[in-house]
Amino acid sequence: MDMRAGQDARRWLAEAGVTQVGDDAWIDGDAPEKQLTANEVAQSWAGQAFTDERLDAAGRLGLAFGLLDLLDDYWVTCEIRFADRGPSGPLPPDVLWDGYRRRLEAPETADAVTYSLWVDWFEDRDTCATAFAEVLGRDADHLRTDSPQPLLRRARRVLECSGPVPWAVKERAYGIAARLPALHPALFKGLLGSYRDVYGDLEPAAALGLLTGLNLPADTAHSAELRAVLTAGHRNHHHSPHAWEEVRR
Incomplete structure (x- = not known):
């Protein structure tokens, strides 16, 4: 886990009005009456990281990894792969694979990363x-x-x-x-x-x-x-x- 990347992702979400209110509870300022899970935040926002025109390709990928650190949700890895394999890809390979290696080396659990490798990158x-x-x-x-x-x-x-x-x-x-x-x-x-x-x-x-x-x-x-x-x-x-x-x- 990269603490700084996670903090940057938290600030990025906050700028969009999405804030954490519990262990697995988030709210969107546009609909504060409904709490969201981390997976729901990932489903809504992970793909948006790759459309932020303020960032270059490496910066967008770094933001996506920050969302992965913050949300610990497999769907973020799906969006990373979509971006790499999609029409705007490939992503910068040095940043992509360094991001995977660092999270595989971290003491924290890496279930989303290993599942991503298993069912996406390794099966293809x-x-x-x-x-x-x-x-x-x-x-x-x-x-x-x-x-x-x-x-x-x-x-x-x-x-x-x-x-x-x-x-x-x-x-x-x-x-x-x-x-x-x-x-x-x-x-x-x-x-x-x-x-x-x-x-x-x-x-x-x-x-x-x-x-x-x-x-x-x-x-x-x-x-x-x-x-x-x-x-x-x-x-x-x-x-x-x-x-x-x-x-x-």
Whole structure:
């Protein structure tokens, strides 16, 4: 979270008559009798950040990230993606991906950001390779047991939601993560998603090799099922819907 960006976004909303009156309660000066949720504010105002003619493209994107910090709502990330992929895009890539990386590294929860990566950037075959490289792939060589906590935090969060990323794109980063026990739980979630997600992608033999080397608690949920389906050569739960249940019988 960027406190200054959030404060700037709060001032921007206040200029438009939108102010916060509770934990998840806002009012619009044009209709003060009705309280709004953060999601309703995001739905109404996140897109407007990209129409503010007082700001350049980087400034508009910075304002949108400030709204994300302030509202903590997934819809803000949708508007960021719409702006990047729309007729006025692309957005400045350095600002875009730095914004994602900083929020993935922050101690605060990053659920809206990771959900955005998972269902939008990583599921789209036009954006998955670039997105994964920007939020983790290009920094994978810097992962060490003594890496700074922000980098390790980012790696964990990206690995956990990386199921839809094509195997060829993520395999190298997965291999590096496999050398670091601190990342093993996150890598397991990534492998599980690579099999279970609708758009999950993996190579069974390579994924099994990584899974076998992970140091996980004996009672890790679904580890036995995942090992069995990968051993049988299955690539995706939705291509072989009965394989998972057969293992559990």
